[in-house]
Amino acid sequence: MSPASDDVAIIGIGMHEFGRHDGVSGIDQGVTSVRRALADAGVQWDDVEFAFGGSKDGGAADTMVSKLGLTGLQFINVANGCATGGSALFSAYNSIKAGMFDIGMAVGFDKHERGAFRIDLQSHGLEEWYGESGLALTTQFFGMKLNRYMHDYGITEPTLAKVAEKAFRNGSMNPMAWRRRAMSEAEIAESAMLSYPLTQYMFCSPGEGGVAVILCRADKAKDYTDTPIYLNAAVVRSRKFGSFEVMAPHLSPERSDGPTVDASKAAFEMAGMGPDDMDLAQLQDTEVGAEIMHMAENGFCEHGEQEHMIAMGETEIGGRFPVNTDGGCLANGEPVGASGLRQVYENVLQLRGQAGPRQVPNDPKTAYTHVYGAPGISGVTILSR
Amino acid sequence: MPTQVPVAEGVFTWPSDEPRLIASRCTNCDNHMFPVQADCPRCSGVSTEPVELERTGTLWTWTIQNYPPKSPPYAGNADPATFEPFGVGYVDIDGKVRVESRLTVAEPEALEIGMEMELVIDPLYTNEAGDEVVTFAFAPTAGPDNGANR
Numbered sequence: 001m002s003p004a005s006d007d008v009a010i011i012g013i014g015m016h017e018f019g020r021h022d023g024v025s026g027i028d029q030g031v032t033s034v035r036r037a038l039a040d041a042g043v044q045w046d047d048v049e050f051a052f053g054g055s056k057d058g059g060a061a062d063t064m065v066s067k068l069g070l071t072g073l074q075f076i077n078v079a080n081g082c083a084t085g086g087s088a089l090f091s092a093y094n095s096i097k098a099g100m101f102d103i104g105m106a107v108g109f110d111k112h113e114r115g116a117f118r119i120d121l122q123s124h125g126l127e128e129w130y131g132e133s134g135l136a137l138t139t140q141f142f143g144m145k146l147n148r149y150m151h152d153y154g155i156t157e158p159t160l161a162k163v164a165e166k167a168f169r170n171g172s173m174n175p176m177a178w179r180r181r182a183m184s185e186a187e188i189a190e191s192a193m194l195s196y197p198l199t200q201y202m203f204c205s206p207g208e209g210g211v212a213v214i215l216c217r218a219d220k221a222k223d224y225t226d227t228p229i230y231l232n233a234a235v236v237r238s239r240k241f242g243s244f245e246v247m248a249p250h251l252s253p254e255r256s257d258g259p260t261v262d263a264s265k266a267a268f269e270m271a272g273m274g275p276d277d278m279d280l281a282q283l284q285d286t287e288v289g290a291e292i293m294h295m296a297e298n299g300f301c302e303h304g305e306q307e308h309m310i311a312m313g314e315t316e317i318g319g320r321f322p323v324n325t326d327g328g329c330l331a332n333g334e335p336v337g338a339s340g341l342r343q344v345y346e347n348v349l350q351l352r353g354q355a356g357p358r359q360v361p362n363d364p365k366t367a368y369t370h371v372y373g374a375p376g377i378s379g380v381t382i383l384s385r
Numbered sequence: 386m387p388t389q390v391p392v393a394e395g396v397f398t399w400p401s402d403e404p405r406l407i408a409s410r411c412t413n414c415d416n417h418m419f420p421v422q423a424d425c426p427r428c429s430g431v432s433t434e435p436v437e438l439e440r441t442g443t444l445w446t447w448t449i450q451n452y453p454p455k456s457p458p459y460a461g462n463a464d465p466a467t468f469e470p471f472g473v474g475y476v477d478i479d480g481k482v483r484v485e486s487r488l489t490v491a492e493p494e495a496l497e498i499g500m501e502m503e504l505v506i507d508p509l510y511t512n513e514a515g516d517e518v519v520t521f522a523f524a525p526t527a528g529p530d531n532g533a534n535r
C-alpha cells in the first residue's frame with residue numbers, strides 16, 4: 001500500500017550527545033542536532049520550509065537560524081515543559097497533514113543547572129510559602145506517587161532496582177547516552193536515599209543535549225530515504241480534575257486517570273492501533289517508579305502485573321516487550337526540551353534496524369513514545385515503518 | 386521564648402492554641418481546595434468561601450526529604466552538614482481534601498499509609514527581627530492503634 005499524501009514521514013534524525021557539555025551552549029547543541037538530522041535526511045537547510053522548536057532553559061529555539069542560515073522559514077517556538085518535543089512534533093505533523101508545507105522540522109534542546117530542578121513558583125501558580133516550607137520538589141511527588149502505588153498494587157523494592165539496572169545496562173550500549181556505566185542492583189539500592197523509596201541512582205538528572213527530526217509528506221519520503229518511518233500519532237494531553245500530579249498543594253479524594261491514560265488512548269485511536277500492536281516503547285522514566293507505573297497507564301499491562309513482567313525480563317531488549325532500549329531518562333538524563341524527541345530518535349533507529357548492539361530483535365515494525373512532566377502533561381507518539 | 390510568626394498569612398489560623406488550615410469550599414459543587422483559591426477546577430465555578438479544616442486526618446501517602454532542598458526557595462536549614470531530613474505526605478482530611486504537608490517524622494519505620502495524623506506548628510527559621518517563622522506540619526497522633534507506636 002503506497003502512503004497517502006496526507007500521511008507524515010520522518011526522513012531524518014539528528015542528536016547532540018546527552019550529558020554535561022561545559023562551554024557548549026544549549027543553542028549550539030540544538031544546531032548540531034539539526035545539522036546531523038539534515039545530513040541524515042540528505043536535505044539542505046534551505047529546503048526546510050518550517051520548524052517548531054523549544055527549550056526550557058537553553059534559549060529561544062528560533063535564534064538557531066542565525067547559525068543555520070537566514071532562509072526566512074516559518075519558525076515557531078514551543079514551550080510546553082516536558083512535552084515540548086512532543087508538542088513540536090504534533091505541530092509539525094499537523095502542518096504537513098493540513099497541506100500547508102511539504103517538509104519541516106521539530107527540534108528540542110536544553111541545558112539545565114546541576115542538581116534537582118529549581119522550581120519557579122510563580123510560573124506554576126504556587127505561593128511563596130510552599131517553596132519556603134520545603135514542598136516545591138518534584139522528587140517528593142515521585143516518591144509519594146510510587147509509595148502509594150506500591151501499597152496499592154504490590155510492587156516491591158527489589159523491582160525498583162531492577163528497572164535502574166536495565167536502564168544503565170542499555171545505556172552502556174548507547175554512545176549518545178550520558179551515563180554509560182552498567183551498575184549492579186545492589187549498588188543502585190544502596191546508593192543515597194533521596195526521597196523514599198527512591199535512591200540516587202533510581203532518579204534521572206537534569207542534563208543537556210539536543211535532538212532534531214526532519215519530517216515530510218509521506219508520498220515524497222522515498223525521494224529522500226529508502227526507510228521512511230511514518231508518524232501515525234502525536235498527542236499531548238493536560239490533566240483532568242482528580243488526577244495526582246506533581247506540584248499539587250492539595251489533591252481531591254475524587255480520583256481520575258492522569259493525562260498519560262488520556263494521551264495514550266487518544267494516540268491509539270489516532271493511529272488505529274492498540275497496545276498489543278506495539279513492538280517496543282520508550283516510556284517516561286524520571287525515576288524507576290515512573291517507568292513501572294507508566295507501563296500500565298499507557299495500556300501495556302494491568303496495574304500490578306509489572307512485578308512479574310520485570311522479574312521475567314519481559315521489558316529487556318530481548319524480552320517480549322522492550323522498554324527504554326536507549327537507557328531512558330535514567331541513563332540519558334533529562335534535558336527537558338529534547339527529552340521527548342530523544343525517545344523518537346531511538347525509535348526511528350530501532351525501526352530502521354540501526355540500533356547496533358541494543359537493536360531489538362525480530363525486525364520491529366511499530367514503536368511507542370511517552371513523556372510526562374509538570375504540571376501534569378503527557379505526550380505520546382506512535383511510529384511505524 | 387521568641388515570638389512565632391506564620392510563614393504566610395491566610396494559610397492557617399494564627400495566633401491560636403489549636404491552629405487550623407484555611408481552605409476554600411466551592412459554593413456550587415462543594416469541592417474543597419487548599420490553599421484558598423477563588424476558582425473551582427472541578428466545576429469551573431467562580432464562587433468559593435473560606436473554611437477551616439479539621440485538625441486531624443489520615444496519611445494517604447508519604448515520602449522523606451532526605452537531601453537539602455535548593456535555597457531559595459527553601460527557607461529552612463539547607464546546610465548539607467546540619468540538614469535534618471523531614472517527612473512529606475498527603476493527609477486526607479475528613480474525605481474532603483488531601484493536603485500536602487511536612488511531617489514531623491522522618492523515619493520510614495514510623496510512617497504508614499492510613500495512620501492517624503494531627504496538625505502541628507513546625508519552626509522553619511529565625512528571621513532578622515529575631516522572630517521564629519513557623520509553617521504547618523502533621524504529626525502522628527498518639528494512640529494504641531497508630532502505626533507510629535508499633
